[in-house]
Amino acid sequence: MQVALNVPAEESSLTFGDLELKNDLSAVRNYSLPLLIKNFMRISSSSERISVVIIGNTNQAYKTKQLVKDIIKGIKRGASPIPIHGGCGGVYSFRNSRGENIAIVKPTDEEPYASNNPKGFVGQSVVSVKRSVRVGETGYREVAAYLLDYNHFANVPLTALLNISFSFFSVNGEMTSNRTAEMKQVSKLASFQQFIPHGFDASDYGTKIFTVASVHRIGILDIRILNMDRHAGNFLFQKLDGDGGFGLVDLIPIDHGFCLPENLEHPKFEWVYWPQASVPFSEDELEYIKNLDPIKDSKMLRKELPMIREACLRVMVLCTNFLKEAAVFGLSLADIGEMMSRKLKSREEEPSELQLICIEARKMIAEKDVFFQEVDAEGNHLAGSSSGNMRPNEQLAGGTCFVKVMDMNEEGWELFLEKFQELLYPAFTNRKSSGNA
Numbered sequence: 001m002q003v004a005l006n007v008p009a010e011e012s013s014l015t016f017g018d019l020e021l022k023n024d025l026s027a028v029r030n031y032s033l034p035l036l037i038k039n040f041m042r043i044s045s046s047s048e049r050i051s052v053v054i055i056g057n058t059n060q061a062y063k064t065k066q067l068v069k070d071i072i073k074g075i076k077r078g079a080s081p082i083p084i085h086g087g088c089g090g091v092y093s094f095r096n097s098r099g100e101n102i103a104i105v106k107p108t109d110e111e112p113y114a115s116n117n118p119k120g121f122v123g124q125s126v127v128s129v130k131r132s133v134r135v136g137e138t139g140y141r142e143v144a145a146y147l148l149d150y151n152h153f154a155n156v157p158l159t160a161l162l163n164i165s166f167s168f169f170s171v172n173g174e175m176t177s178n179r180t181a182e183m184k185q186v187s188k189l190a191s192f193q194q195f196i197p198h199g200f201d202a203s204d205y206g207t208k209i210f211t212v213a214s215v216h217r218i219g220i221l222d223i224r225i226l227n228m229d230r231h232a233g234n235f236l237f238q239k240l241d242g243d244g245g246f247g248l249v250d251l252i253p254i255d256h257g258f259c260l261p262e263n264l265e266h267p268k269f270e271w272v273y274w275p276q277a278s279v280p281f282s283e284d285e286l287e288y289i290k291n292l293d294p295i296k297d298s299k300m301l302r303k304e305l306p307m308i309r310e311a312c313l314r315v316m317v318l319c320t321n322f323l324k325e326a327a328v329f330g331l332s333l334a335d336i337g338e339m340m341s342r343k344l345k346s347r348e349e350e351p352s353e354l355q356l357i358c359i360e361a362r363k364m365i366a367e368k369d370v371f372f373q374e375v376d377a378e379g380n381h382l383a384g385s386s387s388g389n390m391r392p393n394e395q396l397a398g399g400t401c402f403v404k405v406m407d408m409n410e411e412g413w414e415l416f417l418e419k420f421q422e423l424l425y426p427a428f429t430n431r432k433s434s435g436n437a
């Protein structure tokens with residue numbers, strides 16, 4: 001493929017999911033295509049048996065390159081990476097030559113349920129621990145969250161996608177570094193994030209000490225990307241006062257692997273019942289929301305991360321439009337988050353208010369079969385089909401899936417968005433008058 005497209009081999013990688021394909025294409029399953037992605041730069045040290053390729057044109061490539069150089073220097077000075085024991089996936093903290101933690105690396109084949117998960121969470125399923133996210137695809141999402149965080153509004157730490165060949169990582173659930181006899185380099189696709197020095201995460205203290213602005217800014221990002229994993233452990237902070245006490249602290253958001261699902265799922269928004277979320281948006285925040293343009297965001301992601309699926313972009317467009325309209329209407333972050341979330345008391349799985357609006361909008365266009373297309377288990381359109389009887393995408397949903405987005409063709413999707421827009425005003429009015437707002 002590199003020859004056919006006239007792309008020099010050193011400037012590109014042929015990847016399939018979490019694998020970099022060299023000369024062996026046997027890993028490519030028949031239902032999906034491998035992707036030729038542009039390498040940005042390669043940094044390696046043969047003596048330390050490490051080679052890192054920065055993939056794609058991240059807008060902070062210089063800073064990423066510096067961090068990569070620093071971790072290689074660290075390894076040369078004997079500062080090996082430190083595996084992080086909490087959580088369900090393989091996570092490594094890489095250090096500089098002074099032994100300070102500077103970067104967090106999460107190989108995509110060590111995610112929960114992926115083949116080389118070092119913590120015993122190895123599975124056969126295509127679906128990850130969160131619905132509508134496939135195993136091996138969380139790394140792209142980490143980078144997408146960073147790229148979407150324009151002007152560092154929510155303070156997502158610098159994140160990039162790397163192809164990293166190194167002898168330290170887990171293979172078949174075992175740490176290769178422990179097997180000293182065979183220190184074999186393994187090549188992995190991984191997300192790479194700047195390490196944020198912190199003492200705590202949001203589960204360690206009461207919520208009172210968090211600034212309203214940082215809760216709002218993280219909440220705005222979470223809504224746009226439909227984050228399904230914003231639990232308390234995924235906010236970091238550092239104490240501010242010299243005397244060991246706490247003033248108000250800003251939160252730093254991490255761990256965005258479970259955002260941008262392929263269907264409109266229930267999010268996990270830890271902040272939804274925090275008092276800060278009920279404080280009205282500030283002028284700055286309203287201005288930021290007003291300037292969001294999900295169509296531009298989709299274009300940017302298609303260019304920077306071509307492996308992100310169209311279904312994920314549709315979910316982002318839907319959620320961003322919802323946020324924009326709700327903010328103009330005067331709803332608070334708490335209102336918006338609640339409308340997107342599963343009902344607190346319900347035992348059975350019930351649709352959220354947002355999902356109900358979408359179900360209604362789909363009904364409005366359902367009379368016309370032509371707006372729907374059959375999709376295969378991968379969510380890809382099947383050519384030539386115009387049936388309204390959609391095959392359930394059970395593989396990805398892994399349970400009740402209330403709102404699919406890829407079974408509408410382009411025309412159907414546009415019409416659906418129009419109907420969705422029309423239904424928002426009554427839904428917002430209803431919410432205000434029900435006394436929740």
Ligand SMILES: Nc1ncnc2c1ncn2[C@@H]1O[C@H](COP(=O)(O)OP(=O)(O)OP(=O)(O)O)[C@@H](O)[C@H]1O
Nearest residue numbers: 084086087088089091104157193194195196254255
């Ligand atoms: N950018 C970062 N800066 C500092 N520490 C980090 C950073 N990213 C992750 N960590 C640390 O590594 C831990 C695990 O990282 P992360 O939450 O991304 O992985 P995870 O396996 O998906 O966790 P979980 O499934 O528990 O949410 C975090 O709880 C935090 O302590």
Ligand SMILES: [Mg+2]
Nearest residue numbers: 087233234255
């Ligand atoms: Mg986490």
